[in-house]
Structures are given as C-alpha cells and as structure tokens.
Amino acid sequence: MATTKNHPRFDWTNFHFNGGPYPLKLMQDIAPDKSIANPIDRYNDGAQEIQRLLQDSIDNNQRFRAYGSSWSLNNIAYQPDRMLYNSRLNLVIDVAAEHVHAASTHNHQNLIFLECGAVVKQIHNALRQRGKSLKTCGASNGQTIAGAISTGVHGSAIDVGSIQDGVVGLSLIIGPSANDRVYIERASVPALSDGFAASIQSRVIRNDDLFNAALVSLGGFGVIHGVVMEVEDIFLLKRYVRNINPHDALELAKTLNFKDSPFKIPGETAADGSGERPYHYKLYINPYRPNDDFVTEIMFKKPYVANYPNPIPEIQSSIYKDLPSFIAWLAAKFKRSIPLLVAGLKSEVFPPVDTDVLGTLGEMFWDTSPQGAAFGSAFAIDIADSEKALAVLTKVIRDFGPIPGILSMRFVSQSTATLGFTRFPHTCVLEVDGVLWTGNRNIISLEEYLIKCIEALKAAGIPFAQHWGKNAAWGFPGLVDYMYGNADDQWKNMRSALLTKQMADLFTNDFLNTVSLSDFRVGAPVELIATSEIPV
Amino acid sequence: MKSIASRLLLAGILVVLLAACYSVKIRCRDCLPEKDPTNQDQATFGHMVVSVDTATKLGLFKDNAWLVKPCGDKGFYMVEMRVTFGMLMANTFRKKKIMKVKYICEE
Numbered sequence: 199m200a201t202t203k204n205h206p207r208f209d210w211t212n213f214h215f216n217g218g219p220y221p222l223k224l225m226q227d228i229a230p231d232k233s234i235a236n237p238i239d240r241y242n243d244g245a246q247e248i249q250r251l252l253q254d255s256i257d258n259n260q261r262f263r264a265y266g267s268s269w270s271l272n273n274i275a276y277q278p279d280r281m282l283y284n285s286r287l288n289l290v291i292d293v294a295a296e297h298v299h300a301a302s303t304h305n306h307q308n309l310i311f312l313e314c315g316a317v318v319k320q321i322h323n324a325l326r327q328r329g330k331s332l333k334t335c336g337a338s339n340g341q342t343i344a345g346a347i348s349t350g351v352h353g354s355a356i357d358v359g360s361i362q363d364g365v366v367g368l369s370l371i372i373g374p375s376a377n378d379r380v381y382i383e384r385a386s387v388p389a390l391s392d393g394f395a396a397s398i399q400s401r402v403i404r405n406d407d408l409f410n411a412a413l414v415s416l417g418g419f420g421v422i423h424g425v426v427m428e429v430e431d432i433f434l435l436k437r438y439v440r441n442i443n444p445h446d447a448l449e450l451a452k453t454l455n456f457k458d459s460p461f462k463i464p465g466e467t468a469a470d471g472s473g474e475r476p477y478h479y480k481l482y483i484n485p486y487r488p489n490d491d492f493v494t495e496i497m498f499k500k501p502y503v504a505n506y507p508n509p510i511p512e513i514q515s516s517i518y519k520d521l522p523s524f525i526a527w528l529a530a531k532f533k534r535s536i537p538l539l540v541a542g543l544k545s546e547v548f549p550p551v552d553t554d555v556l557g558t559l560g561e562m563f564w565d566t567s568p569q570g571a572a573f574g575s576a577f578a579i580d581i582a583d584s585e586k587a588l589a590v591l592t593k594v595i596r597d598f599g600p601i602p603g604i605l606s607m608r609f610v611s612q613s614t615a616t617l618g619f620t621r622f623p624h625t626c627v628l629e630v631d632g633v634l635w636t637g638n639r640n641i642i643s644l645e646e647y648l649i650k651c652i653e654a655l656k657a658a659g660i661p662f663a664q665h666w667g668k669n670a671a672w673g674f675p676g677l678v679d680y681m682y683g684n685a686d687d688q689w690k691n692m693r694s695a696l697l698t699k700q701m702a703d704l705f706t707n708d709f710l711n712t713v714s715l716s717d718f719r720v721g722a723p724v725e726l727i728a729t730s731e732i733p734v
Numbered sequence: 735m736k737s738i739a740s741r742l743l744l745a746g747i748l749v750v751l752l753a754a755c756y757s758v759k760i761r762c763r764d765c766l767p768e769k770d771p772t773n774q775d776q777a778t779f780g781h782m783v784v785s786v787d788t789a790t791k792l793g794l795f796k797d798n799a800w801l802v803k804p805c806g807d808k809g810f811y812m813v814e815m816r817v818t819f820g821m822l823m824a825n826t827f828r829k830k831k832i833m834k835v836k837y838i839c840e841e
C-alpha cells in the first residue's frame with residue numbers, strides 16, 4: 199500500500215521564497231509502494247491512497263490541494279488546510295500498442311504515461327533511454343509534470359506550444375468514490391483505448407472542451423494523477439549566443455521571419471543564403487541600456503548522433519541562478535545604483551556571447567541551483583505587439599523604477615488550453631526576472647510595480663495574459679476577464695459540470711478566489727462534459 | 735582614535751577571514767536528488783541533505799581518509815566538501831583535520 203507521512207503545522211514556502219512562509223495545517227507526503235512490481239498496479243494503489251486522503255479531508259471539513267516542486271513564484275500551490283506533496287509518485291510507463299485507440303493516429307512509441315510527480319529531468323532521462331524526447335520544456339528541469347501543465351510552462355520553441363500542448367490524455371481524481379477516477383482526452387484526437395482507461399480503473403470522457411479546460415487547471419480540477427504525453431524522436435539542438443542589434447532583434451520578434459532577416463548565423467543558412475528557421479529564439483535585454491545590442495540565444499534542431507562533446511559545462515541556466523541577492527539589499531538602499539549594478543552584472547546574468555554548444559533538449563535546459571529570493575513576471579502578448587510592449591514595460595521600469603531585474607523575450611505557438619496564458623497565435627512572452635526587493639520611500643515595491651505594468655499595457659491597448667505561476671498583481675480588478683474574454687467562463691462551466699460543489703470547494707484556494715475563478719456554477723449542464731462522437 | 739580605527743579594521747579583517755572558506759561541490763550530471771519536502775533551505779530546497787562534521791586523524795604514512803556513507807542501493811547526487819578559514823587554521827596545528835561534508839543521495 200502507498201503510504202502517507204503527515205507533517206502537521208508546517209510552514210510551507212515556495213522555491214524562491216516568494217511571499218510566505220505560509221502556515222499549513224497538514225502537509226502530506228505520499229510515497230508509493232515500491233514492492234508492487236507492476237507499474238499499473240502501483241499506479242492504481244497510489245490512486246487508492248489519494249482517494250483515502252480526499253475522504254479524510256472531507257471528513258475533517260478541510261480543503262485539499264496537490265502540489266509539485268513548489269517552483270511557482272506565487273501562492274497558486276498554497277491553501278492553508280491540507281497540501282499533498284506528490285513528487286514521489288513518479289512512474290514513467292510505456293504505452294502498449296494495444297492500448298492505442300483504434301481511431302488514433304498516434305504511434306504507441308511516441309506516447310508515454312507519466313505519473314503526476316515525475317520531474318522534467320527524470321522525464322528527459324527516461325525518454326533519452328528510449329531514443330525519445332519531449333517536444334519542449336521550460337528553461338530548467340525541476341518542475342513536476344502535473345505542476346508544469348497546471349500553470350502552462352513554456353520554453354522558447356517558436357513553432358511548438360507549451361508543455362501542456364504535448365498532453366493527449368489526463369487521468370484525474372475528482373473525489374473519493376470509484377466513479378471519481380476519470381480519464382479525459384479529446385474526441386477530435388483520441389489517443390488511448392477504453393481498455394487503457396479500464397486498466398487504470400477510470401471512466402472515460404472524450405470531450406475537446408473539457409480536455410482543454412482541464413489542461414491548465416491551476417490545481418482546481420482535482421488531483422491530476424497522470425498524463426499521457428506525445429513525444430518525438432530524440433534530437434539535438436545547436437545553440438548559439440550572439441549579440442544582435444535591437445532593430446534586427448525586434449523585427450524578428452514581430453515576425454519570426456528568419457528567412458528574410460539580415461541577422462544570420464553562418465552555417466545555418468539555406469542554399470540561397472537565406473536564414474534557416476530556428477527551433478528556439480530568445481532575447482536578453484538590459485532595460486537600462488535599451489540601445490545597446492541585445493543578446494540572443496538561438497537554437498537549431500539537428501538529427502541525433504551519439505558522440506558529441508558533453509555540453510553541460512557550457513550551459514548557463516536562467517537568470518534565477520545568477521542574480522546575487524546582495525543586489526536586492528543594495529537596490530533598496532541606493533536605488534540609483536541599480537542600472538549600474540545590472541550593467542556590471544551583464545556577464546553574470548546573460549549567457550556568454552559567442553559560445554556554441556550542441557546537446558539534447560534535456561542538456562540545454564539543465565539543472566538550476568536554488569539561489570534564494572527571486573521574482574519573475576511574464577506577460578504573453580501577440581508577437582505583433584512585442585516591440586510596443588517592450589517599450590511600454592521598459593518605460594515603466596525607467597519611470598517608476600529602477601528595479602533589480604532584466605528583461606527577456608521568449609516565443610511560442612498558441613496553447614490549446616482554455617486558460618493557457620500563451621494564447622496568441624504566435625505568442626511573445628515578455629519577462630522581467632530579478633531578485634526580490636522590499637519597497638520603501640526610496641524604491642517602488644514589487645506589488646506597485648506589477649500594477650503599473652498592467653495599467654501601462656492596458657493604457658497602450660495591448661492585449662496580454664500573465665503566467666499563472668509567476669508574480670503578478672493578481673488582485674487587479676477584472677484582470678482575468680481582460681486577459682481571457684469569455685474563456686474564463688468556459689473554464690468555470692467545465693469545472694462546475696465535472697466536479698460536485700463540495701469537491702469544487704475542496705480544491706479551491708485563495709489564489710482561485712483572488713482571480714475570481716473559484717465560483718461554482720450550480721446547474722452547469724452535464725451535457726457539457728458528455729463524451730462526444732469521434733470523427734471518422 | 736587611531737588605535738580604535740585600526741582595531742576595528744583588524745576585527746573586520748578577522749571576521750572576513752574567519753568567514754572565508756572554500757568548498758567544492760560535485761554534482762552528478764544525470765542523477766536525480768533524493769527528495770525531502772520539509773527541507774526549505776535556500777541552497778538545497780526540497781532535497782534530502784545529510785551533513786557530516788568530521789575530524790580525521792592523519793598520520794605520517796596516511797594521506798587520505800575515507801568516509802563511508804550509505805545511499806541505499808543508489809549513488810550520490812551531490813557531494814560538497816567545505817573547509818572554513820577557521821578550520822584551515824586549526825588544521826595547520828592539529829593532527830586531526832576537520833572539514834564539513836554534505837551529501838545528497840540519488841533518488
């Protein structure tokens with residue numbers, strides 16, 4: 199039997215000490231029964247234990263929320279009653295050919311069934327052993343798969359969506375009864391058979407709208423126990439870091455037209471001399487010197503070959519790793535020093551220019567070392583607005599700051615998730631990352647700064663959405679409506695149709711209340727979540 | 735006045751020196767750390783860390799020491815050896831050499 203260790207009166211905090219510590223009545227640490235050799239049996243045993251915990255929460259009239267690596271930079275994973283640490287439930291299970299749905303176009307070798315707590319690094323390793331790879335991932339590898347899809351984690355693969363967009367099936371636990379294990383997938387793109395669902399003791403719902411709503415669920419659709427991911431053959435990435443002039447960089451940001459850009463990487467051009475389309479394009483920008491060259495990190499997809507030099511020593515991870523926290527102290531004391539400090543630290547926080555590296559996706563986006571209190575904010579905008587939005591946010595930073603952070607831009611395709619924040623046909627994610635600081639008479643606070651960003655983007659008429667797992671002024675009036683139009687209503691309808699009122703409340707937390715997503719729509723028609731016809 | 739200033743300076747230097755240390759960390763490239771959700775320490779967040787403060791006696795004909803630590807049937811995810819300036823000083827005059835070792839096993 200899977201077992202759970204209870205930690206009463208636990209002060210929970212997230213990886214970057216962002217807010218908190220948050221008092222918690224009970225932290226529950228669930229561990230699988232490793233004596234069960236058959237992975238599906240072990241999976242089902244874990245499901246049974248989760249359901250026991252849910253029943254116990256109901257009996258004690260307490261809320262319940264699953265969480266992963268605590269990497270979100272806000273309180274989205276927190277609620278004060280019971281939190282389930284699920285990272286030890288991390289099975290990686292191959293999909294048998296006979297479990298692929300008869301109407302599916304998927305090759306079973308390109309599908310993998312992951313238990314909620316599998317972390318991205320573990321998934322990279324497991325897939326590599328099978329000659330496979332994720333299609334994309336974030337800038338580092340410590341998130342759990344359930345945590346990553348729940349907030350919409352993205353990288354900068356320009357023609358690929360975010361992590362959740364590789365998911366083709368979701369195994370949810372929405373209550374303590376036998377009927378509360380559900381396996382959901384799209385009717386338009388079925389993946390696995392009813393036999394597979396039966397093997398994990400779940401009822402099947404094939405419904406596109408429900409699936410899309412549950413994909414980025416913010417922890418509100420119950421416990422995600424497992425996900426079926428579509429993967430691909432392993433590939434290599436050739437990574438270049440170069441200076442790029444702001445004009446060329448922003449032209450590329452607005453169009454992603456690499457073919458006609460004057461910016462080219464020698465060796466990455468077609469026979470006619472035009473630029474090849476990269477897999478990944480990212481820009482690093484010092485907001486205090488916007489006329490300086492930007493730094494670009496650009497990667498091209500290559501076929502996998504076995505013998506290439508170990509790239510890890512060359513890989514520099516994200517900003518989180520590098521901005522030393524004494525900057526926060528200096529910033530609060532002497533705000534005029536911030537631009538100087540940021541400029542001085544350029545070599546620390548930007549990847550080193552003119553380095554070329556070859557490696558797998560898992561190697562490119564390798565481990566990060568915890569470095570204490572940091573903040574991160576991310577605005578998704580249409581690429582067409584990227585130059586304008588950069589100017590707006592740079593102005594906010596300069597007018598109301600300075601603040602101890604740097605800007606970056608990443609690019610991804612639109613997410614299919616109802617509340618995927620990367621919601622524009624081609625999305626630019628404009629990020630400001632830095633060290634946490636405390637506002638005082640000298641310097642604007644992070645909270646005030648985040649409000650100014652929203653106000654400025656709204657005033658400029660730029661549609662945007664914000665990363666669910668990062669810092670934002672989440673209490674800003676009407677924010678979610680502004681960002682999502684009717685999509686938030688669709689999400690609430692689906693949630694209300696799938697969950698009972700009691701369970702919807704059990705899976706609610708302050709974050710969902712703050713962003714006005716917790717309200718339950720009594721009488722939401724069950725037809726909303728009925729299985730749809732599979733198109734022939 | 736001058737002597738107070740120089741004493742303060744000396745004290746400052748001493749504090750810096752005593753705090754100064756070196757550490758070497760070795761991390762396994764493809765390993766995963768053993769988990770501990772109760773560890774919310776900045777540097778090792780979420781990982782199960784074992785710390786060893788050790789004093790090793792080294793003789794004339796013995797120039798190394800072994801620490802044998804259990805990691806179940808797995809290996810190490812990370813090992814850190816740290817020697818502070820204070821330890822360095824003490825080690826110069828003592829037979830027993832001291833250092834701090836921290837390790838995280840593989841999951």
Ligand SMILES: Cc1cc2nc3c(=O)[nH]c(=O)nc-3n(C[C@H](O)[C@H](O)[C@H](O)COP(=O)(O)OP(=O)(O)OC[C@H]3O[C@@H](n4cnc5c(N)ncnc54)[C@H](O)[C@@H]3O)c2cc1C
Nearest residue numbers: 266267268269270336337342344345348351352417422667
């Ligand atoms: C160093 C670092 C680098 C980062 N890089 C990126 C990046 O490159 N791109 C990017 O987009 N983001 C990035 N982020 C943000 C981070 O990846 C996301 O916030 C992600 O969601 C965190 O995953 P987690 O496993 O830690 O989930 P948590 O933060 O623990 O939880 C996130 C949400 O998922 C829910 N959840 C977790 N498990 C379950 C489950 N089993 N069932 C139901 N709900 C569940 C929680 O309740 C919560 O609502 C980074 C963060 C850090 C600290």
